[in-house]
Amino acid sequence: MASPVKDATAPELQGFREVQRLAYACAEAVAARLEPGVTEREAARMQREWLRERGVRDWFHLPFAWFGDRTAFAGFKVPLQFFPTNRKLEPGMPFILDMAPVHKGFTADIGYSGCLGLNPLHDKLLADLEAHRALLLGEVRERRSLREIYEDVERLMIRQGYANRHRAYPFGVIAHKIDRVAERRWSPRVFGFGTQSLKGLVSDALHGHRDGWSPLWSPYSFSDHPPQPGLWAVEPHLGFRGTGAKFEEILVVTDSKDPEQSAFWLDDDLPHVRRWAEERVAA
Amino acid sequence: MSLQDVPGIRERRVSTGGIELCVAELGDETRPTVVLVHGYPDSKEVWTQVAEQLAEQWHVVLYDVRGHGRSTAPKPLRGGFTLEKLTDDFLAVADAVSPDRAVHLVGHDWGSVQSWEFATVKRTEGRIASFTSMSGPSLDHFGHWIKQRMSRPTPRRVGQLLGQGAKSWYVYMLHTPVLPELAWRGPLGKRWPRILQRLESVPAGDYPTPSLPDDAAHGAWLYRDNVRARLRRPRDDAFAHVPVQLITPTGDIFLSERLYDQLELWAPQLVRRTLPAKHWVPRTRPDQLASWISEFVSGIESAQEDGRPLQAPAPTGAHADRFGGQLVLVTGAAGGIGRATAFAFAEAGARVVAVDRDAEGAARTAEMARLIGSPAAWGEVVDVSDEQAMEKLAEKVAAEYGVVDVLVNNAGIGLSGSFLETTSEDWKNVLDVNLWGVIHGCRIFGKQMAERGQGGHIVNTASAAAYQPSRALPAYSTSKAAVLMLSECLRAELAERSIGVSAICPGVVNTNITATARFAGADAAEEKRLQQRTGRLYGLRNYPPEKVADAIIEAVVHNRAVVPVTPEARAARFLSRFSPGALRGIARLKPPL
Numbered sequence: 001m002a003s004p005v006k007d008a009t010a011p012e013l014q015g016f017r018e019v020q021r022l023a024y025a026c027a028e029a030v031a032a033r034l035e036p037g038v039t040e041r042e043a044a045r046m047q048r049e050w051l052r053e054r055g056v057r058d059w060f061h062l063p064f065a066w067f068g069d070r071t072a073f074a075g076f077k078v079p080l081q082f083f084p085t086n087r088k089l090e091p092g093m094p095f096i097l098d099m100a101p102v103h104k105g106f107t108a109d110i111g112y113s114g115c116l117g118l119n120p121l122h123d124k125l126l127a128d129l130e131a132h133r134a135l136l137l138g139e140v141r142e143r144r145s146l147r148e149i150y151e152d153v154e155r156l157m158i159r160q161g162y163a164n165r166h167r168a169y170p171f172g173v174i175a176h177k178i179d180r181v182a183e184r185r186w187s188p189r190v191f192g193f194g195t196q197s198l199k200g201l202v203s204d205a206l207h208g209h210r211d212g213w214s215p216l217w218s219p220y221s222f223s224d225h226p227p228q229p230g231l232w233a234v235e236p237h238l239g240f241r242g243t244g245a246k247f248e249e250i251l252v253v254t255d256s257k258d259p260e261q262s263a264f265w266l267d268d269d270l271p272h273v274r275r276w277a278e279e280r281v282a283a
Numbered sequence: 284m285s286l287q288d289v290p291g292i293r294e295r296r297v298s299t300g301g302i303e304l305c306v307a308e309l310g311d312e313t314r315p316t317v318v319l320v321h322g323y324p325d326s327k328e329v330w331t332q333v334a335e336q337l338a339e340q341w342h343v344v345l346y347d348v349r350g351h352g353r354s355t356a357p358k359p360l361r362g363g364f365t366l367e368k369l370t371d372d373f374l375a376v377a378d379a380v381s382p383d384r385a386v387h388l389v390g391h392d393w394g395s396v397q398s399w400e401f402a403t404v405k406r407t408e409g410r411i412a413s414f415t416s417m418s419g420p421s422l423d424h425f426g427h428w429i430k431q432r433m434s435r436p437t438p439r440r441v442g443q444l445l446g447q448g449a450k451s452w453y454v455y456m457l458h459t460p461v462l463p464e465l466a467w468r469g470p471l472g473k474r475w476p477r478i479l480q481r482l483e484s485v486p487a488g489d490y491p492t493p494s495l496p497d498d499a500a501h502g503a504w505l506y507r508d509n510v511r512a513r514l515r516r517p518r519d520d521a522f523a524h525v526p527v528q529l530i531t532p533t534g535d536i537f538l539s540e541r542l543y544d545q546l547e548l549w550a551p552q553l554v555r556r557t558l559p560a561k562h563w564v565p566r567t568r569p570d571q572l573a574s575w576i577s578e579f580v581s582g583i584e585s586a587q588e589d590g591r592p593l594q595a596p597a598p599t600g601a602h603a604d605r606f607g608g609q610l611v612l613v614t615g616a617a618g619g620i621g622r623a624t625a626f627a628f629a630e631a632g633a634r635v636v637a638v639d640r641d642a643e644g645a646a647r648t649a650e651m652a653r654l655i656g657s658p659a660a661w662g663e664v665v666d667v668s669d670e671q672a673m674e675k676l677a678e679k680v681a682a683e684y685g686v687v688d689v690l691v692n693n694a695g696i697g698l699s700g701s702f703l704e705t706t707s708e709d710w711k712n713v714l715d716v717n718l719w720g721v722i723h724g725c726r727i728f729g730k731q732m733a734e735r736g737q738g739g740h741i742v743n744t745a746s747a748a749a750y751q752p753s754r755a756l757p758a759y760s761t762s763k764a765a766v767l768m769l770s771e772c773l774r775a776e777l778a779e780r781s782i783g784v785s786a787i788c789p790g791v792v793n794t795n796i797t798a799t800a801r802f803a804g805a806d807a808a809e810e811k812r813l814q815q816r817t818g819r820l821y822g823l824r825n826y827p828p829e830k831v832a833d834a835i836i837e838a839v840v841h842n843r844a845v846v847p848v849t850p851e852a853r854a855a856r857f858l859s860r861f862s863p864g865a866l867r868g869i870a871r872l873k874p875p876l
Contacts, residue, residue, distance in 0.1 A: 121654040158795065159644070161622060161651045163827070170396075219822075239625065241655060 005254050007261045013252065015106035016231060017267050020250055026050045027097045027112035031228060036091055040065040040084035040280060043097065048191060051101045058187045059195040060100035060107050060178070068093045071244035073168040073237075083192065094122045094243050100197075100233075102181045109178060109233035111248030112271065115123060120154070125238050125245035128160050130276045132236040132248070133265070139201070140263040146214075146223040151281055153236055154219070157258070165221075165239035166246075175234040177204050177215035178200055226264065227253045247272045284347035285489045286331045297346070299375035300368060306346040306351035307375055310338035315584055316381040316517075317341045317576065320373075321565075322392020322419065323506075324467070324475075324499030326352030328492050329391065332569035333576070340577055341387075344380045348372070348394070350501030352494055364504040366400040366422075366513075373401050382840055385412035388525075390421070391565050395419025402839045403521040403549075413583045414523065415576050417530040418562055420542050422509060424549050426517025428542060432770050447539045457506040464500040472496035482536075484781060485566045486736060517536035526552035528579045530572065534561045538864070554579065555604045559842070560738060560781065567781075568737050570686075574608050575664070598656040600630025601833070602840055607632035608658065612680065612687045614667050614724060615694030617644025619794030620744060623832035624691055625649075629657035631836070636680055636687070638663045639694070659684075667694045667720030677727045680757045689839055692724040693744040695763075697796045699813070702757040702804025709803050710758050717762035717767075725773055728781070740839045742768045747790040748854035750859040752870040763788075767845065774844055788832045790852030791824045820875075 007011060030046045047063035048160040065086045066073075071094045076082070087093060093116050100109035135156055139149040147163045153174060154164045166174050179200045204215035214222045217232065235248035250266040286292065286307060297304045307327060313562065317337055319330045327345040334343045350356035350371055357363025363676055377386050380489045388411050391400030399421030402414040407430035420428075432440040457463050466472075472495055479485040492498075507539050521664050527550040530541055540557075547553050556575055560568050584618040611628040615621035616637035622644075637652065637660065639645040645662035652660035661684070665672045680687065698705070721743050732739040748756050749763040767786045768796050774784035797817040802810045838846045858866045 124651070124654055158618065159647075161626075161647055163829075240651070241630065 005231075005256075007254065007256060007266050008252070012180075012252075013266060015104060015180075015189065016108060016250060019101060019103040020110060020267055020270075022051070022056075022103060022110035023099055023101055023108045023110040024112065026099065026101075027056075027110065028271060030097060030115045031095075031112065034089055034095065034114075036089055036116065037085045038089045040070070041086060043067075043089075043094070043095070044084040047097060047099050051099070052082055054100040054103075055104050057180060058102040058183065058196060059140070059194045060102060060181070061190065062192040063097065063099035063191065066096045066098075068095075069242035069244075071096045072163075072239035072242055073165045073240060073244060074239075076168045077144065077246055079170055079191070082105050089116055091117045092119050094119060094245065096244065096246060098248065102194060102197065104184070105183050107178055107181050108250060109176075110240060111235050111237075111246045113245040113247065116161055119243075121240065121243050122245060125162070125240060125243060126272065127279065128162070129238060129247055129272065130197075131156060131160075131237065132238075133273075136234060136236070136251065137265065139265060140227045140251065141259045143226045143262075145226055146217045147219060147221065148224075149227075149233045150217060150219050150223065151184060157236075157238055160238070162238040162240050164237070165244055166235060166237040169235075169237075171216050171218045171220070173216045173218045174236060175217035175232045177201065177228070178231040178233045179204070213249060229253050231254045231266070286328050286334070286490075288362075289338075293752060295377050295379070297379045299372050300357075302356045302357055302372070303480045304346050304349065304376060304805075305688065306344060306380065308380060309334055310341055310342040312342050314340065314342045315580065316344055316377075316386040317383065317580060318344045318346075318373075318377065318380075318388050320388065320390040320398050321345070321348065321351070322390075322394045322396075323502040324491070324495060325392070326492055326494060326498055328352070328490055328513055329563075333488070333565050333573050334362075335497075335701045336569065336573035337576060339469045340414045341580065342381070344376065344386070346372075346376050348502075350504070351498040356501050357518050358730060360501060360504045362508060362740075364502075364508040366397060366509055369397045369507060370401055370404060373397070374407065374410065378597030385410055387411075387413045387415070387576075387583070389415040389417075389576055390419055391417050392419050392562070393502070396422060399424070399504075399521070399523075399575045402523045402525050403518075404526065408524050411525045412587075413526045413528070413579060414545075415528040415530065417564055417848045418532060418535055418538055418570070420538065421549070422513035422519055423521035424516040425542065428512045428544075429514060430517070431792035432470075439624050439762055442849045443539065449543065450537055450539060453537070454506055457503045458511075463503045464810065467499040467503075472499065479563065483561045483563045483567065484779070485563050516834050520702060521549060523550035523552075526554070526579075526583055528554045528556065528575065530558055530564070530575060532560045532562060532564050532568075534559060536752070541811070556607065558607045559605075559783075559840075570735070570737055571609075571688075578608055587862050598630060598632030600627065600632070600656065602836055603631045605631070605840055606689070606836075608687050609688040610631045610636070611689040611691065612636040612638060612728065613691040613693055614638045615744075616648045616662075617641040619796060620789060620792060620831045620835075621691070621693040622648050624693065624835050625652055626655060627718065627832035628689070629653070629655050629787050632656055632658065633656070633689070634682065634684065635660040636656055636663055637661070638665050638667070638676065640664065640666050666711065666716075667692075667723060668715035670719075673723040673727050678741030679729075679733055686731050686737075687728050687739065689740045689742070690724060690728045690732070691742045691744070691835065692721040692766075693742075695718050695746075695796070696745060696768060697800030698758045698803060699755050699800060699817075700758075700805070701754060705758050706803065709801060712801070713758045713762050714765075717759070718765045721766050721769060725769070729773070731776070732782055733777065733780050736761075736780065739844070740783040740785070741770075741777070742787060742838060743767075743775065743786045744837055745781075745786045745788050747769065747788045747847060747849070747855050749786075749788055751855040751866055753874070754870060754872075755874040771844065772830045783839065785835075785838040785843050787831065787835055787838060788845065788852050788856065790826070790847065790849030790855075791821055792826045792828055792831055792849065793824065794828050797821050 043065035237246035347354040396419040502738035552857040617639035637648040642664040647664040744764040745767040748760040749767040
């Protein structure tokens with residue numbers, strides 16, 4: 001982004017908010033259409049088509065879908081295993097839809113966890129993610145080092161009894177920078193990642209390396225710096241034996257002195273947040 | 284206690300085909316009926332303890348098979364023991380004790396062999412609700428099993444044939460005329476109780492009954508009337524028309540586990556259970572049998588009441604057949620290896636008691652255990668080094684949940700630093716938890732296990748540090764070496780009571796132990812730094828506690844003595860035996876901290 005955002009009302013955030021909502025709407029629409037026998041590939045195609053129909057032409061990355069124990073990344077070693085397979089959905093199976101569309105030059109990267117039918121264990125994981133959303137925001141506002149926050153998130157997961165599954169992500173990242181993407185008529189993809197967005201990420205990495213920060217939020221020493229102003233797609237991912245759950249949404253970090261405005265979630269009206277609120281009301 | 288002394292027992296005679304059967308009943312007659320059928324050479328007395336426990340919940344019926352106990356014998360004996368006639372007997376008993384309702388059938392040894400016939404022939408359809416089989420295959424299935432192996436003999440199949448052929452020696456003996464009768468009425472009958480005690484660890488008492496020589500002599504006709512005929516021409520339609528629970532004792536000297544390969548083809552609704560015990564399980568493992576039978580019967584009853592189709596039990600984890608319904612207690616269960624172990628047992632369907640100093644963590648472990656298949660799980664707060672607290676816990680567990688089947692003494696703390704800088708206070712803390720915690724656990728819970736006399740298993744978490752000297756971990760290694768030796772000694776002592784003892788030596792595993800480890804001679808800030816640094820090193824090694832939990836489960840199943848887990852733990856174990864000098868060399872290196 002050319003100029004860093006100052007607060008939640010900044011007009012340039014509106015575009016990000018819209019594409020993030022669009023992506024979550026897509027996830028909800030596709031999740032509602034999932035039924036026993038649908039494969040991961042079909043679910044990924046459903047997401048792609050839904051978003052294409054609504055004007056999405058480029059991607060930060062193509063939509064993913066993971067079913068069953070693949071939601072916990074059981075046995076994931078190489079990045080190719082992230083791509084959708086012919087695994088079929090069965091009753092009671094958890095699933096994760098993950099997509100990063102570019103719309104009108106704005107991009108979002110979201111993760112949506114769901115389950116086909118009843119699965120109390122999956123409900124528990126989803127409920128336990130709430131503490132992570134609060135923890136992340138609180139510590140970013142305190143301007144703790146990204147690596148430290150990462151370790152605290154991992155500690156919370158372990159205390160809850162879970163394994164940290166974003167360790168299986170490339171570089172073990174829990175979050176990465178998100179930016180505007182120049183719309184080109186032709187935007188090829190490499191291994192499912194849009195080249196325009198990758199270009200942004202690489203240039204951030206180059207600049208950041210010079211200034212001592214990184215666009216990847218990881219457990220490694222290159223993330224040992226306070227949060228950098230900008231938009232971060234944050235994705236804590238819990239795994240518990242054959243079940244996994246995550247959310248992914250945009251966290252805005254500004255250079256404002258006001259702690260409230262120094263960091264905030266881009267949008268609080270998202271499916272997982274609504275779900276937690278409903279659970280609290282029900283309780 | 285003998286069957287006659289059980290309070291509330293009612294006896295009656297049922298006549299069928301010129302025979303008078305002695306039938307005993309226990310428990311509430313309005314409840315579903317469970318019929319227990321004894322084997323050879325037994326009488327219904329063999330079921331005494333099982334029947335007593337089942338009677339708390341069910342209407343229990345036992346009968347002496349014709350020619351056994353206080354039932355009369357057919358005349359002539361030859362041809363009087365065919366499976367067809369035994370089926371008549373069963374139907375007569377079932378009609379007498381439960382005329383309007385199908386009964387749940389349980390058979391041991393020859394009781395199971397004949398019950399397979401009952402459960403697979405047409406004329407009993409609708410009279411049987413379920414069948415629990417132990418140590419007795421269907422002669423028809425057995426016949427097909429042999430045929431399959433004879434017609435396509437691969438080396439493995441020939442091995443299986445020869446193996447079972449050797450185990451069946453007594454069957455050939457029983458086919459000799461007169462001699463078996465003479466032996467049973469003479470010396471063998473007299474010595475049999477002692478033989479049983481020695482070979483099978485069957486507890487002494489008023490079993491076998493005085494009728495044994497006659498029972499055994501008559502029962503020889505069970506074999507002569509059926510075995511050759513059925514094995515030569517097995518029925519092709521021997522499909523079970525009821526749900527079957529198969530309980531396989533893994534140490535059975537008469538029957539090979541391989542006999543039940545592919546049993547699913549004959550019994551479509553099959554639940555498998557395995558029990559680390561020898562042949563006479565109704566005598567040596569009554570608690571476990573009663574609990575599995577009860578669980579199976581109530582599952583079927585409630586499915587019938589709700590009209591739901593019968594479902595296989597939920598647990599799907601490794602060795603669910605072995606641990607389903609057992610009681611497992613894990614100390615240090617609020618995190619790391621202890622928590623992963625509690626989860627692994629929960630996945631196998633065990634009931635779990637998660638013990639830790641950290642109340643919240645223990646409760647959390649119990650809660651998650653229930654979500655992944657444990658029928659019941661509890662969190663308990665105890666400091667394992669506190670003897671009185673452990674005593675109290677043991678009392679509570681025994682009273683509320685029962686005697687522990689598997690005990691995992693896992694709680695431990697870390698302490699690093701040179702010997703000269705380790706204070707006596709440090710030593711005391713480490714030994715109190717790491718060694719005394721294990722001693723208390725083994726002593727208090729192990730005693731309960733031994734007193735029950737129905738087997739069990741104790742797992743102690745030692746460490747690769749137990750056999751790998753190091754200048755950095757003198758106190759920790761000493762405590763763990765003691766745990767290893769303690770486990771080996773206890774293993775020797777408890778072997779005669781069928782209680783296995785395993786020492787697990789994990790090695791460097793990614794757990795929270797580093798975050799709370801003490802570093803002798805370091806001030807608070809330095810200690811914090813060292814904790815973080817070792818934590819990161821352990822994180823880089825990233826060996827998951829789940830794999831240790833899997834090793835623990837395997838150690839229990841196979842009763843392994845010492846189990847090094849990570850590759851480095853195994854390498855060190857190897858060196859400690861074949862090149863201890865190399866290990867001493869390594870011990871001198873300063874750790875990279």
